[in-house]
Amino acid sequence: MTRYFRQWWEFFIEEDALFDDYRLFCDMGSTKLEKVNGRLAVMAKCFADYQKIEVSEGLKDMVAEAEEKIARCT
Secondary structure, eight states, rough: OOOHHHHHHHHHHHTTTTHHHHHSSSSSSTTTTHHHHHHHHHHHHHHHHHTOOOOHHHHHHHHHHHHHHHHOOO
């Protein structure tokens, strides 16, 4: 199990374009809940894409909110 998580993590930080979105939530004040939720949302989206599954219902709103913030920043 740990091996599979590591494979995904390496893909995320080395190959996935979503890592740039993740980094948008890593600047000053990165311990604020909004920033933490943004990073979690990007990771959830990447993980779901990597596994070819849907983002879980509990995270869909968070992912949508993060996508809106990313769109405003780009």
